[in-house]
Amino acid sequence: MDVRFYPSAPTAVGSLPGADPTCLGPLDYYHCNKFDGENMYMGMNDNTQEFLSANQTYNGQNENNEDYEIPPITPPNLPDPSLLHLVDHETGYHSLCHSLPPNSLIPAYPYQNMDLPAIMVSNMLSQEGHLLSSQLPTIQEMVHSDATSYDSNRQVPLINRPGMLAGPMSALSQSQLISQMGMRSGVTHGSPSPPGSKSATPSPSSSTQEEETESHFKVTGEKRPSTDLGKKPKSQKKKKKKDPNEPQKPVSAYALFFRDTQAAIKGQNPNATFGDVSKIVASMWDSLGEEQKQSSADQGETKSAQTNQPSKMIPPKQPMYTMPPQASSPYPGLGSFLSPSDLQNYRGHPHPSLSRTLNSKPMLPSISASPPPSFQISPPLHQQLSLHHPQSSILNQSLNMQQVPQQSILSPPMALQVQPPMNSSPPGQQDFSHISSEFPNSVGPRSPGASNPPGSTDWDNDYPSRECGINHCSMLPRDKALYLT
DNA sequence: GGGTTGATTGTTCAG
DNA sequence: CTGAACAATCAACCC
Structure with a gap:
């Protein structure tokens, strides 16, 4: 699948053909797109191009109407603080509403985490390769989930540090979970070549053919560039070729x-x-x-x-x-x-x-290159999780964090379990200010959004006023995830 | 030696 | 000739 930008969209990206009507702006990756079954079209206008150009996340041919590879399509990672305004003022990229932490930590996000959207894309395809624009809500949830992973990533220690394990493990991207789900649920349903299931179609599975092939290798000497290495015996012992009907041994x-x-x-x-x-x-x-x-x-x-x-x-x-x-x-x-x-x-x-x-x-x-420890914890996430698992460790919270979106996809009723906090209290800054008070050190100062004074609940105040405020987002099935952010 | 996954490479075959 | 499909191999590790 290719991801393409609508180059130089003259006006609102939301007006792009097939774009989600809820598209809010040029950087609204999660709404302003269209999937025609093969290609993912991402809304892009001059600002987006500027952003992309500034970050050199693609091959720099922004002036051409060419296709761009997926990797560039990531939440704005703005290594250069001078580019923060793109996030702050464009409002197009609704960090608050679209999976990005309210404290606007995105710019400080290390590059290596920027591959998550790509994973997200692959996830879309992991669903049997089916992806319809009508599925956007679900996709958005998935995106949201990935965003959660972002947070967990930040809250995660470096892998090369003593607590490393908490990182990769707790930061299991939800997409990864989904991937695993697919792997398990379908009994390798997506796997092109499961060992045993090698669809007895062209099935060379017959030992005769195997021998033929073997002999061919021996005679021609070509194939298997593995060549020399004295590995020959290895290929010979390859005689195996289990019987497809042979009961599989219990895996260790x-x-x-x-x-x-x-x-x-x-x-x-x-x-x-x-x-x-x-x-x-x-x-x-x-x-x-x-x-x-x-x-x-x-x-x-x-x-x-x-x-x-x-x-x-x-x-x-x-x-x-x-x-x-x-x-x-x-x-x-x-x-x-x-x-x-x-x-x-x-x-x-x-x-x-x-x-x-x-x-x-x-x-x-x-x-x-994992995020610095100072970004380990995203207050809202932490808070939200602690509400439900007060005694669980950060790690467990991270895991739960991952499971939440997963549940939301698999089982809406379960997803509701995380909603009570939101329902039990009036939407708005009240919840978040409470959160902020509990995480005095993890919000303000960490935020690359230098405009926000330390400890400031600016993002709280800012939240509802955004185009994509709570009122807006709460209308979406992602309200749960919204609370997470 | 078989099992884990995914990338890579080579072969085969159909269009 | 090209591309898809398939098969084999490799990596490190455990049983």
Whole structure:
């Protein structure tokens, strides 16, 4: 899928053909777009171009009506504070309404986190590749969810620091969760080439053909550029080629754990190589207790059983993230793995093997360039979460944070669970001022929006006055997520 | 040796 | 000839 800008939209982007009528402005990525089933068209006008140009997030051909790659399409990351005005004054990019933290921390956001929108896009496609403009509300929710991940990212420690684990793990992007859901719910429904399911179509699965191929390799000597390396024997032992009907062996607990964890790690660090992920997972695995490992295995079996059942609407994985992690509970996945005690452990006394792994090599750019600790906590999120899980750790909150949007997608009734706070109190700044008071140090000073004095609830005041104020957003099915921001 | 995932590379085949 | 589909391999680690 391509993402294209409407170049130089002369007027309101919302007037773009097919654009969401709720499009609020040139930077309203989440409304001002259109998806025709193949391409994602993003509203763009001169301001947007200016912004993009300033950030060099694309190949700098903004003057041409050319297609641009997806990566550039990200929430405005304005490394240069001088560009903040684009966010503050354009109002086009409604951070408050559209998934961006009210304290306008976006500009300070490190680059590596800017890939989330891209993930979002891929998520759109992950839904069986179906994406209709009519699904925008859902998409917007997803976007919102990603925004939550942004916050969690900020609140997350660096991966190369003692508390690193809380980062990648707690910052599981919701998109990643969705991705996993897809992976599980469909029994590799999207997977083009599941080992066993290799649709017996061209199925070379027959051993004869296999042998043919093998012999071909041997004769021609071409193929498998792996070449030399003395790996030959390896290819020969390739004789295997399991019988498609052969009952699959139970996957090892570690494999299951790997499957679950790698997705999270990858979600947080898309650039992580398999080796990196594997090491991290191994370290995590080491840190797991026997009980947790066993639990992982059990759950894996359960999941496996579930995935074997056709047409499961609810992803088996969901429980892992929807159930409030408890230290006493067996490993239910990442949540349990990163139990409060674990987190404490990592922060105070990083697991030897883990720290070894993490320090043994320069971690991925995206990891090492994680947000500074000063951006760790986004007050509203923290507050919102603490309301419902007062005793849960930040990590758990992060996990819950992720689960909220997930639930909102899967089960609206469940999503409502997070609404009471909003319903129980009048909308407006009251809630947020309360939040601000509880997080005196995490709002004002952190905000790159230098215009906001420290501790100022400017964003509170500003919120309702925005084009996309609460009144507006509350009309959308994202009001829940709105509260999150 | 088999399992985890995803990228890469090469081959095959259809249009 | 081109592109899609498929298959194999590799990475690090655990069982």
